[in-house]
Amino acid sequence: MNITPFQARRANLLSRMDAGLAIIPTAPEKLRNRDTHYGYRADSYFHYLTGFPEPEAVLLLIAGDTPRSLLFCRDKDVEREIWDGFRYGPAGACEAFGMNEAFSISEFDGKLAELLADQPALWYSLGHDPAWDTRISSALNAVRAQSRSGRRAPAALLDIRSVLDEMRLIKDGHEIATMQRAAAISAGAHCRAMRAVAPGCFEYELEAELLHEFRRHGSQAPAYGSIVAAGANACVLHYVGNDKAIADGDLILIDAGCELDGYASDITRCFPANGRFSGPQADIYNLVLAAQDAAVAAIRPGATFQQPHDAAVRVLAQGMIDLKLLGGSLDGVLESEAYKRFYMHRTSHWLGIDVHDAGEYKEGEDWRALEAGMMLTVEPGCYVRPADDVPGAFWNIGVRIEDDALVTPAGCELITRDVPVAIADIEALMRART
Numbered sequence: 001m002n003i004t005p006f007q008a009r010r011a012n013l014l015s016r017m018d019a020g021l022a023i024i025p026t027a028p029e030k031l032r033n034r035d036t037h038y039g040y041r042a043d044s045y046f047h048y049l050t051g052f053p054e055p056e057a058v059l060l061l062i063a064g065d066t067p068r069s070l071l072f073c074r075d076k077d078v079e080r081e082i083w084d085g086f087r088y089g090p091a092g093a094c095e096a097f098g099m100n101e102a103f104s105i106s107e108f109d110g111k112l113a114e115l116l117a118d119q120p121a122l123w124y125s126l127g128h129d130p131a132w133d134t135r136i137s138s139a140l141n142a143v144r145a146q147s148r149s150g151r152r153a154p155a156a157l158l159d160i161r162s163v164l165d166e167m168r169l170i171k172d173g174h175e176i177a178t179m180q181r182a183a184a185i186s187a188g189a190h191c192r193a194m195r196a197v198a199p200g201c202f203e204y205e206l207e208a209e210l211l212h213e214f215r216r217h218g219s220q221a222p223a224y225g226s227i228v229a230a231g232a233n234a235c236v237l238h239y240v241g242n243d244k245a246i247a248d249g250d251l252i253l254i255d256a257g258c259e260l261d262g263y264a265s266d267i268t269r270c271f272p273a274n275g276r277f278s279g280p281q282a283d284i285y286n287l288v289l290a291a292q293d294a295a296v297a298a299i300r301p302g303a304t305f306q307q308p309h310d311a312a313v314r315v316l317a318q319g320m321i322d323l324k325l326l327g328g329s330l331d332g333v334l335e336s337e338a339y340k341r342f343y344m345h346r347t348s349h350w351l352g353i354d355v356h357d358a359g360e361y362k363e364g365e366d367w368r369a370l371e372a373g374m375m376l377t378v379e380p381g382c383y384v385r386p387a388d389d390v391p392g393a394f395w396n397i398g399v400r401i402e403d404d405a406l407v408t409p410a411g412c413e414l415i416t417r418d419v420p421v422a423i424a425d426i427e428a429l430m431r432a433r434t
Helices: 004-017 044-050 078-084 089-096 105-116 130-144 160-169 173-196 203-216 231-235 279-297 306-322 330-336 423-431
Strands: 020-025 031-033 058-063 068-073 101-104 121-123 156-158 227-230 251-256 258-260 267-272 375-378 381-384 397-400 403-408 411-414
Touching: 004 020, 004 044, 004 058, 004 068, 004 160, 004 173, 020 044, 020 105, 020 160, 044 058, 044 160, 058 105, 068 089, 068 105, 089 101, 101 105, 105 130, 173 203, 173 251, 173 258, 173 267, 173 403, 173 423, 203 227, 203 251, 227 231, 231 251, 231 381, 231 397, 251 397, 267 397, 267 423, 279 306, 279 375, 279 381, 279 397, 279 403, 279 423, 306 330, 306 381
Parallel strands: 020 121, 068 101, 121 156
Antiparallel strands: 020 058, 058 068, 227 251, 251 267, 375 403, 381 397, 403 411
């Protein structure tokens, strides 16, 4: 494992803190049932700074003239390793993850008050975890109890997430490379699903094809619950039932991406169960693709986060008028937001360690300006539910097209285009099925 990016992030955070002590715990294990746990995933902030994969761990960063990184983790335990697998232990973790010092997690509460004493500030995510809030409060009270001996508790409590969120918005080279690999794996999974579909199969069979491809190429898990939605199910934005039999004329929407080494990918494609888009399906699909093209063209350094959404909405609104889904003028549809009947979500979100990644979308009252190194999705859609005032040919057609965009100095790069997006290319891939 290359620990250099994690060391660089810790050094960056320490320099931004200037002074004080930061506490970043990892996530706890979660019971699935009785004594069986869910598969473990580290807290995103903790992973970003350490890469350390084990539960029951805490990172402490001490800023100042001599910055230090301290890790508290589980002891090396040969007996438990027989049952649960390898543990680094403090000594192994210190060396393998480039820490200044490492200690047993059993020593954490005893050492915390000592480490907090006389620090000017405590950097911590207050309110994120009530159990940790109680633990930190206890340590602060222990320091305050020593006031007559001259020990002082931190005078300032600062939110470490506000600093880390700004850091996480700009991806470093290690993050970009990991996300490009995740994108390639996910693109292959979408292609596999397109080749595997046949009328009469079930949505969960396509989900199984996705999961197979994710794991086969080294992904540890899906980045989120995969959406495999055929026919009317595609008009449910967060459909996760994945249990419907797929009919011959259905258009299938798959929104799925893998997580690789802690980083998410996020792709949506739509394709016909029988390999051929009908006329109405193609009309809606091409409208959404045109909206995505307009959004992509608006992504560049200096543009605001809102501009790609505005560009997509303008194309979608005009298309809805042209297809008789809506009446009136373009300006009227935009002003009244009538388009939200068929397009009710936003065009983008940040992407990174979390599929909806950290970072504010506004600075003050203004939409944030895009910068090189940011990663965001581009995912316009159009969802047509049955209604008396809607042409019946479009009923139950739901289309979303989503790619992952890296903002570059010259504009943006779509890192998920290894899966086809044009109708002709999708149909050609499906014709080549064996």
